[in-house]
Amino acid sequence: MTSLDWTAVIGFAALFAMLAVRVPIGVAMSLVGVGGFAAVAGWRPALNQLAISPIRTITDYNLSLIPMFVLMGVLATRSGMSKELFRAGQAWLGQLRGGLALASISACAGFAAISGSSVATAATMSKVALPEMRRFGYSDKLATGVIAGGGTLGILIPPSVVLAIYGYITEQDVGKLFVAGILPGLVAVLMYMACVYIVFWRELPQGMSIAAGERLASLKGIWAILLLFVAIIGGIYAGVVTPTEAAAAGAFLTAVIGIARRRLDFTSILNSLIEALSTSVAIYTILIGAMLFNYFLVITQTPQKIAAFLVDLDLGAYPTLWLILGLFFLMGCILDAMAMIILLVPIVYPVVMQLGFDPIWFGIIVVVTVELGLITPPIGMNVFVINSINRDVSLITIFRGVAPFVVADLIRLALFVAFPSIVMLLPNSM
Amino acid sequence: MDRLTDLLSRVTRGVEITAGLCLAVITVVIFASAIGRYLFAYPIPDSFDIARLLLGITVMWGFAALGFSGRHITVDILAEAVSSRLRRMIDLIGQAVLLGFSILLTWKMFTRLASAFASHEATFDLRLPVWPFLAMIWLGALASIVMAAIRLFLLATGREPALHDRKEMIHD
Amino acid sequence: AELRLAHWLPPQHTLQTTGFEPWIQSIGEASGGKVTMTIFPAQQLGSATDHYDMARDGIADITFVNPGYQPGRFPIIALGEVPFMVSNGKSGSKAFDSWYKAYAEKEMADIHVCMAFLQDPGTLHSREAIKVPADLKGKNVRPAQATVASYVALLGGASVQVPAPEAREVIARGAADAITFPWDSVYLFGIDSVTKHHLDMPLYTTTFVMAMNKATYEGMPADERKALDDHCTSEWAEKISAGWADKEQSGRDRALSEKDHTVYKPTAEEAQLWKNSAEPLMAKWKDQVKAAGADPEAVLKAFRDALSAENALAE
Numbered sequence: 001m002t003s004l005d006w007t008a009v010i011g012f013a014a015l016f017a018m019l020a021v022r023v024p025i026g027v028a029m030s031l032v033g034v035g036g037f038a039a040v041a042g043w044r045p046a047l048n049q050l051a052i053s054p055i056r057t058i059t060d061y062n063l064s065l066i067p068m069f070v071l072m073g074v075l076a077t078r079s080g081m082s083k084e085l086f087r088a089g090q091a092w093l094g095q096l097r098g099g100l101a102l103a104s105i106s107a108c109a110g111f112a113a114i115s116g117s118s119v120a121t122a123a124t125m126s127k128v129a130l131p132e133m134r135r136f137g138y139s140d141k142l143a144t145g146v147i148a149g150g151g152t153l154g155i156l157i158p159p160s161v162v163l164a165i166y167g168y169i170t171e172q173d174v175g176k177l178f179v180a181g182i183l184p185g186l187v188a189v190l191m192y193m194a195c196v197y198i199v200f201w202r203e204l205p206q207g208m209s210i211a212a213g214e215r216l217a218s219l220k221g222i223w224a225i226l227l228l229f230v231a232i233i234g235g236i237y238a239g240v241v242t243p244t245e246a247a248a249a250g251a252f253l254t255a256v257i258g259i260a261r262r263r264l265d266f267t268s269i270l271n272s273l274i275e276a277l278s279t280s281v282a283i284y285t286i287l288i289g290a291m292l293f294n295y296f297l298v299i300t301q302t303p304q305k306i307a308a309f310l311v312d313l314d315l316g317a318y319p320t321l322w323l324i325l326g327l328f329f330l331m332g333c334i335l336d337a338m339a340m341i342i343l344l345v346p347i348v349y350p351v352v353m354q355l356g357f358d359p360i361w362f363g364i365i366v367v368v369t370v371e372l373g374l375i376t377p378p379i380g381m382n383v384f385v386i387n388s389i390n391r392d393v394s395l396i397t398i399f400r401g402v403a404p405f406v407v408a409d410l411i412r413l414a415l416f417v418a419f420p421s422i423v424m425l426l427p428n429s430m
Numbered sequence: 431m432d433r434l435t436d437l438l439s440r441v442t443r444g445v446e447i448t449a450g451l452c453l454a455v456i457t458v459v460i461f462a463s464a465i466g467r468y469l470f471a472y473p474i475p476d477s478f479d480i481a482r483l484l485l486g487i488t489v490m491w492g493f494a495a496l497g498f499s500g501r502h503i504t505v506d507i508l509a510e511a512v513s514s515r516l517r518r519m520i521d522l523i524g525q526a527v528l529l530g531f532s533i534l535l536t537w538k539m540f541t542r543l544a545s546a547f548a549s550h551e552a553t554f555d556l557r558l559p560v561w562p563f564l565a566m567i568w569l570g571a572l573a574s575i576v577m578a579a580i581r582l583f584l585l586a587t588g589r590e591p592a593l594h595d596r597k598e599m600i601h602d
Numbered sequence: 603a604e605l606r607l608a609h610w611l612p613p614q615h616t617l618q619t620t621g622f623e624p625w626i627q628s629i630g631e632a633s634g635g636k637v638t639m640t641i642f643p644a645q646q647l648g649s650a651t652d653h654y655d656m657a658r659d660g661i662a663d664i665t666f667v668n669p670g671y672q673p674g675r676f677p678i679i680a681l682g683e684v685p686f687m688v689s690n691g692k693s694g695s696k697a698f699d700s701w702y703k704a705y706a707e708k709e710m711a712d713i714h715v716c717m718a719f720l721q722d723p724g725t726l727h728s729r730e731a732i733k734v735p736a737d738l739k740g741k742n743v744r745p746a747q748a749t750v751a752s753y754v755a756l757l758g759g760a761s762v763q764v765p766a767p768e769a770r771e772v773i774a775r776g777a778a779d780a781i782t783f784p785w786d787s788v789y790l791f792g793i794d795s796v797t798k799h800h801l802d803m804p805l806y807t808t809t810f811v812m813a814m815n816k817a818t819y820e821g822m823p824a825d826e827r828k829a830l831d832d833h834c835t836s837e838w839a840e841k842i843s844a845g846w847a848d849k850e851q852s853g854r855d856r857a858l859s860e861k862d863h864t865v866y867k868p869t870a871e872e873a874q875l876w877k878n879s880a881e882p883l884m885a886k887w888k889d890q891v892k893a894a895g896a897d898p899e900a901v902l903k904a905f906r907d908a909l910s911a912e913n914a915l916a917e
C-alpha cells in the first residue's frame with residue numbers, strides 16, 4: 001500500500017471513531033475530509049476547501065427541490081391526508097380477510113406518492129393505521145411489521161428525496177429517476193400484500209362488512225392526493241415542469257388545498273416550515289460533509305483504485321453488482337440511508353457504469369437496497385420511529401414482524417435485476 | 431427548564447421562524463417564476479440566483495438552530511449501548527466537535543465573503559452584487575458558533591438532558 | 603513537479619482526449635519527464651463555478667475555468683462572450699489568447715494565467731424556424747451563458763435556467779423552444795430529434811482560461827517552468843482547442859447533410875438585423891469595463907485587430 005492508501009485508511013478510521021461519539025455525520029465527514037486533504041495537499045488548500053465548498057453546496061439550485069419536497073410531505077401529514085388514505089384503503093379492502101393490513105400497505109403507498117421520505121411515511125402511518133389494526137385484533141408483530149415495511153415505499157415511489165440526491169450526485173435526470181420508481185413501487189405493494197397472506201395467513205382476522213356508499217364517500221377524501229400526484233409526477237412525466245418546479249408547485253398546492261379545506265392555518269403552516277427546514281438542514285449537513293469527504297477520497301485516488309480493483313477482480317458484471325449491493329446491505333444495517341447514498345454512490349458508481357449498467361436503473365436498485373437498511377437491525381430508522389410512537393411494542397417485536405418483508409424486498413431486488421424492464425419501461429417512454 | 435434555557439429556546443424559535451419563512455419565500459419564488467414563464471414567457475428575473483442564495487441563507491441559519499436543538503443526524507449505536515454517565519460524556523464530546531467545526535467554518539467562510547466583496551461577483555440577470563447574500567450566510571455561521579457553544583455549556587452544567595433522541599426526526 | 607489538473611467536463615470529453623492529454627504529454631517530454639500531471643475531471647475536486655478559486659487557493663495546481671460562470675467578476679474577458687465577434691474557434695482561440703495576455707495579469711491577479719481560448723461558436727437550435735431576431739419574441743430559450751441570457755431577454759424571449767442534466771430534457775419535452783449550443787452538442791446531447799432548425803451564424807462563443815496556482819508556478823525550478831511556459835502560448839491555445847472545434851464543426855456538416863434538418867443562412871439584411879439587435883450588449887459590456895477602470899474602446903480595438911490578424915473576425 002502507498003502512503004496515499006494509508007491516508008485513506010486512517011481517514012476512514014477517524015471517521016468511524018467520530019461517528020461513534022455521536023459527532024453529527026456531516027460534521028465528522030467534513031473534518032476528516034479537510035484533515036485528509038491537508039495531509040495530501042497541505043493545510044492552505046484544505047482549509048480553503050472549507051471556504052468554497054460548503055457555500056457552493058447550500059446555494060446549489062439543483063438541491064432546492066429537497067427542502068420543498070420535504071415541506072410537501074410535512075404539509076400533507078399535517079392536513080390529515082394520511083388518515084383519508086387509510087380510510088379509503090379500509091373502505092375498498094376492509095371486507096377481505098386481513099383487510100386492514102392490506103389497507104395499511106396501500107395507504108403507505110398513497111402517502112409515499114406525496115411524501116419524499118420513508119421515515120415520515122412510517123411515522124404518520126403508525127399514528128393512523130396502527131391503532132386501528134390493534135383494535136381489530138391484529139397482532140403487534142404483524143401490525144408494526146406492515147407499517148415498517150410499507151413505510152420504506154416513501155423513498156421508492158416518487159417524489160423521493162433519496163432519488164433526488166442520487167440524481168444530483170450522478171448528474172442524472174431526477175425526473176426520469178422519479179418516473180422509474182413508479183412501477184417498482186407498485187410491484188412492492190403487490191409483493192407486500194402477498195407476503196401478508198403467505199406468512200401471516202393463519203392469524204389474519206376476518207374482514208368486515210362495508211357499505212357501498214362508504215366506498216364512494218372515501219374517494220371524496222383522497223381527491224386532493226390524486227390531484228397532487230397527477231400534477232407533480234404527471235407534470236414531470238409529460239415534460240411540463242422540471243423536478244424543481246414540481247417540488248415548488250407540490251409544496252405550494254398542498255398548502256393551498258390544506259387551507260381551502262380548513263385543515264391548515266397560519267400556525268400549522270409555520271410549524272410545517274420549521275419542521276421541513278430542520279429535516280432539510282440535517283440532510284444538508286451530511287451533503288456538506290460528503291462533498292468535503294469526497295474531495296479527500298478523490299485526491300488520494302481511492303474511488304479510482306476501488307473501481308480498478310473491482311474491475312480487475314473480473315468477476316463479471318452481475319457478481320460484481322451483487323458484491324456492491326451486499327456492501328450496501330451490510331452498511332445499511334448501521335448507517336443512515338441518506339448518508340449511505342451520499343458516501344457510497346460516488347465510490348461505486350464509476351464501476352457500475354464501467355460494467356455497462358444503466359444509471360437510472362441502478363438508482364432504483366440502490367434505493368431498493370438502501371430501503372432494507374431502514375428495517376434491518378441493529379439500526380433501522382422505520383422500526384425506531386414506530387417504537388418511539390408506540391412505546392409498548394418492543395423493538396424486537398417490530399424487527400420480527402418486519403422480517404418477512406425484508407425477505408420480500410430481497411426477492412423484489414432479484415426481480416428488478418433479472419428483469420430491468422420493470423424499472424425502465426416508464427422512463428424509456430418519456 | 432430555568433430562565434436561561436427558556437430564553438435561549440425563544441431565541442432559537444425566532445431563528446427557526448425566520449428561516450422557515452425564508453423557505454416559504456423560496457418556494458413561492460420558484461413556483462411563481464415557473465408560472466410566469468409558462469403562461470407569459472416572463473419568468474421572474476434572477477429567480478434562479480435569488481432562490482439559491484436565499485436557500486443558502488436559510489440553510490445556514492437552520493444549521494445554527496440545529497446546533498442548539500441537537501437534532502443533527504448522528505450514529506447512535508454506541509451511545510445507546512452504554513451507561514447514561516458515559517452517554518453524557520459522549521454527548522459532550524460530540525457537541526464540542528460540532529462547536530469546533532462551526533468556528534472553523536465561520537472563519538473560512540469569511541474569506542469567501544471577502545473574496546466575493548472584492549471581485550464584484552453578481553447575479554445572472556439583474557447583476558445584483560452577491561456579497562450581501564454571502565454576508566447573511568456568514569452571519570448564520572456566526573450564529574451557529576453561539577448556539578453550539580450555549581448548548582455545550584448547558585450540557586456541561588447538566589441543565590440540558592442528554593441529546594434527546596431524534597427518532598421522530600424524518601430525514602430519509 | 604507533480605501537478606493536479608482539475609476540470610469539470612466528463613473524462614471522455616473531446617477537450618480532454620484531444621486537448622489536455624496531448625498537452626500534458628508534450629509538457630512531460632519537454633521537461634524530460636519532470637513535469638507530470640494527474641487529471642481530475644468531472645468536478646471531482648470542486649464545482650465548475652469554483653475552478654478559478656480552486657487554482658487561486660491551491661486546491662488544484664492547474665484548473666480549466668469558464669470565467670462566464672461568475673458574471674461581473676472578470677469584465678474584460680467577457681468581451682469574448684459578446685455575440686457576432688468570432689467566426690471560428692481555432693484561429694479565434696489563438697487571437698483571443700494573444701489579446702487577453704495583455705490584460706490577464708491585472709484582471710486575474712491572484713492566479714497565473716497560462717492561456718485563454720474559446721469554444722467553437724455556437725448558435726440557436728430550435729423546434730421551429732428562427733430566421734430573424736423578432737422570431738425569438740415570446741420563446742423560451744435555454745441560454746449558454748449570462749451574456750446570451752441577457753440577449754434572449756433583450757429580444758423578448760425568456761431564458762430557462764436549468765441545470766445541465768435537465769437541459770436536454772427541457773428542450774426534448776418542449777418546456778423550451780430553443781437552445782444555444784455549439785453545433786455537435788446538439789447530437790452529443792441527443793436533442794437533434796427535437797431541434798430540427800438551426801441558425802447558420804456564429805452567434806456566440808464561450809471563454810476559457812487555463813489557470814495556475816501562483817505559488818506552484820513560481821516555486822517550479824527554472825527548467826520545468828520553461829517547459830510549462832513553452833506550452834502556455836497562443837499557438838497552444840489554438841492546438842488545445844482545435845480537436846474540440848473540429849468536433850463541433852462536424853455537427854454543422856451533419857446538420858447540413860441531413861434532409862430533415864434545416865440550416866438557415868440569414869440573408870445579408872437579416873444578418874445585419876441580428877448584429878444590430880446585439881448592440882445593447884456591447885454597450886453594456888463597455889459600461890462594465892469602464893466601471894472596472896479600463897478603456898473599452900482600446901480593449902475592443904485590440905480584440906478586433908487580433909481577430910482580423912488571425913482571420914477570425916466575424917463579418
Ligand code: NA
Pocket residue numbers: 111112113114115116117153154155156157158159160
Ligand atoms: Na415518495
Ligand code: NA
Pocket residue numbers: 332333334335372373374375376377378379380381
Ligand atoms: Na438497518
